[in-house]
Amino acid sequence: MEPIILSIDQVFGTVPENKIMSFKKDVQKHIDALYQKTGKGNDFLGWVDLPAKTTDHQLKEIHEVANELRNKIDVLVVIGIGGSYLGAKSVIDILSHNFNALLVNRKNPVVLYAGQNIGEDYLFELLEVLENYKYGITVISKSGTTTEPAIAFRLLRHHLETKYGKNEARKRIVAITDEKKGALLNLAKKEGYKTFFIPHDVGGRYSVLTPVGLFPIAVAGGNIFAIIKGAQHIMELTGPKIPFEENPAALYAATRNSLYINGKILEIMVNFTPRMHNFSEWWKQLYGESEGKQGKGIFPVSVDFTTDLHSMGQYIQDGQRNIFETVLSVSESRNSLAIPYENDDADGLNFISYKPLSYVNKMAQLGTLLAHVDGGVPNILIEIPKLNENYIGQLIYMFEMACGISGYMLDVNPFDQPGVEAYKHNMFALLGKPGYEETSEIIRNRIDKMS
Numbered sequence: 001m002e003p004i005i006l007s008i009d010q011v012f013g014t015v016p017e018n019k020i021m022s023f024k025k026d027v028q029k030h031i032d033a034l035y036q037k038t039g040k041g042n043d044f045l046g047w048v049d050l051p052a053k054t055t056d057h058q059l060k061e062i063h064e065v066a067n068e069l070r071n072k073i074d075v076l077v078v079i080g081i082g083g084s085y086l087g088a089k090s091v092i093d094i095l096s097h098n099f100n101a102l103l104v105n106r107k108n109p110v111v112l113y114a115g116q117n118i119g120e121d122y123l124f125e126l127l128e129v130l131e132n133y134k135y136g137i138t139v140i141s142k143s144g145t146t147t148e149p150a151i152a153f154r155l156l157r158h159h160l161e162t163k164y165g166k167n168e169a170r171k172r173i174v175a176i177t178d179e180k181k182g183a184l185l186n187l188a189k190k191e192g193y194k195t196f197f198i199p200h201d202v203g204g205r206y207s208v209l210t211p212v213g214l215f216p217i218a219v220a221g222g223n224i225f226a227i228i229k230g231a232q233h234i235m236e237l238t239g240p241k242i243p244f245e246e247n248p249a250a251l252y253a254a255t256r257n258s259l260y261i262n263g264k265i266l267e268i269m270v271n272f273t274p275r276m277h278n279f280s281e282w283w284k285q286l287y288g289e290s291e292g293k294q295g296k297g298i299f300p301v302s303v304d305f306t307t308d309l310h311s312m313g314q315y316i317q318d319g320q321r322n323i324f325e326t327v328l329s330v331s332e333s334r335n336s337l338a339i340p341y342e343n344d345d346a347d348g349l350n351f352i353s354y355k356p357l358s359y360v361n362k363m364a365q366l367g368t369l370l371a372h373v374d375g376g377v378p379n380i381l382i383e384i385p386k387l388n389e390n391y392i393g394q395l396i397y398m399f400e401m402a403c404g405i406s407g408y409m410l411d412v413n414p415f416d417q418p419g420v421e422a423y424k425h426n427m428f429a430l431l432g433k434p435g436y437e438e439t440s441e442i443i444r445n446r447i448d449k450m451s
């Protein structure tokens, strides 16, 4: 099995190779700390050896329950927010037909999402659409108490129960939550929903290789056995015994931190493959939530090329020089489509007639890389032979491992998220949640002064 390949030579104009190599010892120390659970946030390191620990028995159970649900539904609604939906969404998008929802004789259910916002129109219109489809729900929340998914689940549960009756509705709901506590666990027990558990030592954004990601992916038709195989493979190639120079996670972490120290404070995740858009969303959450703390951290952003070359391309080429790019380069398309020849060549495209679009896209990619590097934007390149389950498993685990190393290089805890509590506190106070009475008054006074 070929691995994904990381190339860093297009950053050497900004940081010399020896500077990156000088992090070797430091990085080794951090990999050891992740494996030996001696670093910050060491009670959330269950993801480190998760691929190796995942058994065929566990995967078969997920696969069987997913198949049972698949057979009853046209639409799966995944309810969750942050780490409880982004991983599944990114993988489902990569594996699915770009226009699955419009396919005649569709093999796989359409997957829709809820609980990732509080948009009134979004949820109203979702319920409106679900009137006409056979559907099921998977509700995902590790804490079991997150407001956005809880609101969506209450609304959708009522809708499902009205549509099918309580008994049948129950059979169309799969809950994924903590084994020991939380409102969702209590509700799942009370209602008798089929439930999968999230290991207590795996945080939300590191949970895509648990039932959190695997169950929705399996319902959508993805091969979860192959995803885990890919993850197991790259786990071996990023482990503590692998030399720094050969370890893609170590090199990626060291390179991006070297760039950061050199003033490159924004990392742009680039793809040239539309189905990868949401993979960047997953990556942004992983890195943004893991590293952005104590006034530190690279700000992760993303673009879809060539689309965004016609918008953000100007800034990247010519704006502030505080950015670098990490390019996800996919070698092989799933389909082949060539540009037709036309006698009159009215649109002037005959110079590329009979060429496959993948060739044109590749040339766009190479041209962009040269232009951006010449313009002072260093590029890290990740080559992915093709977008199948195996390589997705590899990518996910490689980025998780690199994120753990990178967070430790920054000297932050990459496994907590204290910063997300501030908005919740204010929102609960404003909404009058019991227990927030004191803050409520202070906040209301502040808001009155603002108006």
Ligand code: PA5
Pocket: 081, 082, 083, 084, 140, 141, 142, 143, 144, 145, 146, 149, 203, 204, 205, 206, 289, 417
């Ligand atoms: O990475 C994280 O921990 C967060 O993004 C969570 O996944 C997100 O807040 C959802 O939390 P929960 O699964 O508890 O509803």
